[in-house]
Amino acid sequence: MSEAKKFRAGSEGIGARGGEERVDAAAGGEAVELSGRRAGLWADAWRELRHDPLFLVAGFVVLVFVAMAAFPGLFSSVDPRACDLSRSLAPPGGGHPFGYDLLGCDYYARVVHGARVSIAIGVLATGSTVVIAVVLGSLAGYFRGPVDTVISRLTDVVFGLPFILGAIVLLSVVGTRGVLEVGLVLVALGWTTMTRLMRSSVLSVVNADHVSAAKALGASDARILATHVLPNAVAPVMVYATIYVGIVIAVEATLSFLGVGLQLPAISWGLMISDAQYRISEAPHLLLFPGLFLSLTVLSFILMGDALRDALDPKLR
Amino acid sequence: MPSTRNSGEVTVDIEVASETPVGPGRPLLEIEDLHVEFRTRDGVVKAVNGVSYNVRRGETFAVLGESGSGKSVSAQAVMGILDTPPAHVTRGRILFAGEDLLAMPEDHRRRLRGERLSMVFQDALTALNPTFTVGWQIAEMLRIRRGLSRADGRRRAVELLDRVRIPGAVERVTDYPHEFSGGMRQRAMIAMALALDPDLLIADEPTTALDVTVQAQILELLAELQEENGMALVLITHDLGVVAEVADRIAVMYAGRVVETAAAHEIYQAPAHPYTEGLLASVPRVARRRDRLDAIGGAPPNLARIPAGCPFHPRCGYERPLCRHDEPPLYPVGDGRGSACHFFEEVLDGRA
Numbered sequence: 177m178s179e180a181k182k183f184r185a186g187s188e189g190i191g192a193r194g195g196e197e198r199v200d201a202a203a204g205g206e207a208v209e210l211s212g213r214r215a216g217l218w219a220d221a222w223r224e225l226r227h228d229p230l231f232l233v234a235g236f237v238v239l240v241f242v243a244m245a246a247f248p249g250l251f252s253s254v255d256p257r258a259c260d261l262s263r264s265l266a267p268p269g270g271g272h273p274f275g276y277d278l279l280g281c282d283y284y285a286r287v288v289h290g291a292r293v294s295i296a297i298g299v300l301a302t303g304s305t306v307v308i309a310v311v312l313g314s315l316a317g318y319f320r321g322p323v324d325t326v327i328s329r330l331t332d333v334v335f336g337l338p339f340i341l342g343a344i345v346l347l348s349v350v351g352t353r354g355v356l357e358v359g360l361v362l363v364a365l366g367w368t369t370m371t372r373l374m375r376s377s378v379l380s381v382v383n384a385d386h387v388s389a390a391k392a393l394g395a396s397d398a399r400i401l402a403t404h405v406l407p408n409a410v411a412p413v414m415v416y417a418t419i420y421v422g423i424v425i426a427v428e429a430t431l432s433f434l435g436v437g438l439q440l441p442a443i444s445w446g447l448m449i450s451d452a453q454y455r456i457s458e459a460p461h462l463l464l465f466p467g468l469f470l471s472l473t474v475l476s477f478i479l480m481g482d483a484l485r486d487a488l489d490p491k492l493r
Numbered sequence: 494m495p496s497t498r499n500s501g502e503v504t505v506d507i508e509v510a511s512e513t514p515v516g517p518g519r520p521l522l523e524i525e526d527l528h529v530e531f532r533t534r535d536g537v538v539k540a541v542n543g544v545s546y547n548v549r550r551g552e553t554f555a556v557l558g559e560s561g562s563g564k565s566v567s568a569q570a571v572m573g574i575l576d577t578p579p580a581h582v583t584r585g586r587i588l589f590a591g592e593d594l595l596a597m598p599e600d601h602r603r604r605l606r607g608e609r610l611s612m613v614f615q616d617a618l619t620a621l622n623p624t625f626t627v628g629w630q631i632a633e634m635l636r637i638r639r640g641l642s643r644a645d646g647r648r649r650a651v652e653l654l655d656r657v658r659i660p661g662a663v664e665r666v667t668d669y670p671h672e673f674s675g676g677m678r679q680r681a682m683i684a685m686a687l688a689l690d691p692d693l694l695i696a697d698e699p700t701t702a703l704d705v706t707v708q709a710q711i712l713e714l715l716a717e718l719q720e721e722n723g724m725a726l727v728l729i730t731h732d733l734g735v736v737a738e739v740a741d742r743i744a745v746m747y748a749g750r751v752v753e754t755a756a757a758h759e760i761y762q763a764p765a766h767p768y769t770e771g772l773l774a775s776v777p778r779v780a781r782r783r784d785r786l787d788a789i790g791g792a793p794p795n796l797a798r799i800p801a802g803c804p805f806h807p808r809c810g811y812e813r814p815l816c817r818h819d820e821p822p823l824y825p826v827g828d829g830r831g832s833a834c835h836f837f838e839e840v841l842d843g844r845a
Contacts, residue, residue, distance in 0.1 A: 385619040394607030
C-alpha cells in the first residue's frame with residue numbers, strides 16, 4: 177500500500193542531489209515505509225476503509241437509517257398517528273408489511289418514524305460527550321498538575337455512578353422526558369470513559385518530540401494544544417465515539433423500555449418494544465420489527481467503529 | 494531587550510549576516526551553577542549539578558558527554574522545555590544576552606524562544622508534527638510570529654527549505670515529514686529552527702540518528718548557516734569526531750558536571766581531565782589499528798547515588814585517597830581552560 181510513496185521518496189532523493197541523498201534515501205527507505213502509515217493517519221485509514229466490505233455495509237446501513245431519521249417521508253407516506261382501531265394487532269400483509277399495532281396504526285410507518293428519536297439521541301448525546309471529553313481530556317492531559325487532579329477525580333466520582341441505575345434515578349424525578357432530557361442525562365452520566373480515553377491519548381502525545389520542538393520554537397500553549405496535540409490524539413476518541421453512538425441508542429431504548437425514557441406519544445423503538453412485551457405470543461411482529469431495526473442500527477455503528485479502529489491501527493495492516 | 498529587527502522582514506535578504514557582532518564582549522549565553530534534579534518515586538535524580546559555561550556570540554560550542562551526563566538536560570533547561578514535574582531547576586542562573594531566563598515571566602521567555610534562541614532535536618521524524626506538511630509547519634510559525642500571509646509564509650518556507658539545501662524545495666513543501674528521508678527531515682527541522690533568525694541555536698545530537706555520510710553533510714550545513722547568520726551554535730553530542738570537525742570550544746560533562754572546558758584543539762592535543770583522556774582513547778582510529786579499544790572501565794554513575802568526592806574516581810586511573818572525599822573544583826588550566834581534576838597537571842603531562 178505504501179509502495180508508491182516509498183518509491184516516490186526514494187526516486188526523488190536519488191535524482192535530486194548527488195551522493196548524500198542517495199545514501200540518505202537508501203537508509204531512509206525503511207523508515208519511510210514504517211512511518212508512512214503513522215504519518216498519513218487519516219488518509220491511510222480512509223484508503224483502508226474504502227476497501228473494507230464490513231465498513232462499507234455498515235456505513236450503508238447507517239446512511240439508510242440516518243436518511244430515515246431525517247426524511248421519514250421517503251420511506252413511508254403513511255401517517256404513523258392515523259390509526260384505525262378495527263385493525264388492532266393485525267399481522268403483516270397486503271401493503272402493510274409490518275402489520276398494525278394495538279391501536280391499529282401502521283407499524284411500518286411507526287418503525288420508520290422511530291428512527292428519528294434513536295438517531296437524534298445517539299448523535300446528539302455522542303456529539304456533546306465528544307466535546308466534553310476532548311476539552312476536559314486535553315486540559316487534564318496537557319496541563320497535568322492540579323488541573324488534572326480536579327478533572328480526574330471528578331471523572332472518577334461520576335464514573336462510580338452506575339450508568340443505567342443513575343439514569344433511572346435521574347429520569348424518574350424529571351417531569352417530562354423528551355429527547356433533550358434523556359440525552360442530557362446520558363451525557364451527564366456517560367462522559368467519563370471518553371474523557372479518560374482522551375486524557376491518556378493526550379498524555380502519550382504530549383511527550384512526543386514535536387511538542388517539545390513546538391515549545392522550543394516559542395509556540396503558545398493554546399497553539400500547541402490545537403495543532404500539535406489534538407490532531408495527533410483524537411483518533412482513539414473518534415473510534416470510541418462511533419461505537420458510542422450505538423451504545424447510546426441501545427441505552428435510550430432500554431430506558432424507554434423500562435418506562436423512564438421517552439414518553440408517549442413520542443414514537444421510539446424502545447417504547448414500541450416496551451409495549452410489545454405483553455403481547456409477544458399473540459403479535460410477535462410488534463417486538464420483531466422495532467427490535468430488528470434497533471439491533472441493526474446499533475450493530476452498524478459498532479461495526480463501523482471496529483473497522484475504523486482497525487484502519488487506524490498500523491499494527492493490523 | 495530591544496530588537497533591531499523589524500517585524501515585517503519578509504523581504505530581508507537571508508544571506509546577509511545578522512547585525513550581532515561576532516567576537517569578544519559579554520557572552521551571549523552564560524550558565525552559572527545550574528542544578529537540575531528529577532524528583533521521581535525512586536528518589537531524587539541529580540541530573541545537573543552545578544554546571545557553568547559561557548557561549549560567545551558566533552562561536553560553536555560543543556557540549557560533550559555520554560548518556561546521562563546531563564548535557565541534554567542542561568540544554569533543555571536553557572530552552573525551558575523541561576517537564577516539570579518531575580524536573581526542577583533548583584539553583585543557578587541562565588543569562589541570555591544579560592537577562593536571566595529563569596527569572597523572567599514565562600510569556601517573555603516564550604517570545605525569546607524561536608526568535609532569539611532555537612533548538613534542533615535528535616530525531617527529526619518525531620520532532621516534526623506528523624499531521625501537517627513540512628511547508629505548512631514552517632509557514633504556520635511565520636504567520637504567527639511574523640504576521641505573514643498564507644502565500645508569503647509558503648514562499649518563505651520554500652526559501653528556507655532551499656537554504657538548507659533541500660532539492661526541489663518548491664515541490665517538497667507540500668510533503669509530509671514521513672515522505673522525507675532522514676537527512677532531509679533534519680534539514681527541514683533546521684530550516685524551521687532558523688526561520689526566525691535566532692542568535693543562538695542549540696543542536697541536541699543533531700546527527701546521532703543519521704548515517705555517517707549524512708552526518709557530515711548536516712554538520713557542514715550547520716557550519717555554513719552559522720557563518721551566514723553569525724549565530725552561536727551549541728552542539729550537544731557524544732561523538733568526538735563531530736566535535737573535532739566543527740567546535741571552537743568544548744565543555745566535557747560527566748555526572749551532571751563540567752569536568753573540562755577548553756578550546757577544541759587543546760583538548761585533542763592534551764586532555765586535562767582523566768575522563769576526557771579516556772574518551773579520546775576510546776575513539777577508534779584507522780591509523781592506530783589494534784585488536785582492542787581502550788574503553789573506560791566501569792559504568793557511568795547512578796545519578797540518584799553519585800559517588801562522594803570526585804564523581805569519576807571509581808573509574809579513574811589517577812585516583813588517590815583525596816579523590817574519594819574532595820570534589821575537585823574547576824581548576825583554571827592556563828588561558829580560559831579548566832579541569833575538575835585534582836591532578837590535572839599529571840594528566841596534562843600524560844603520566845598515568
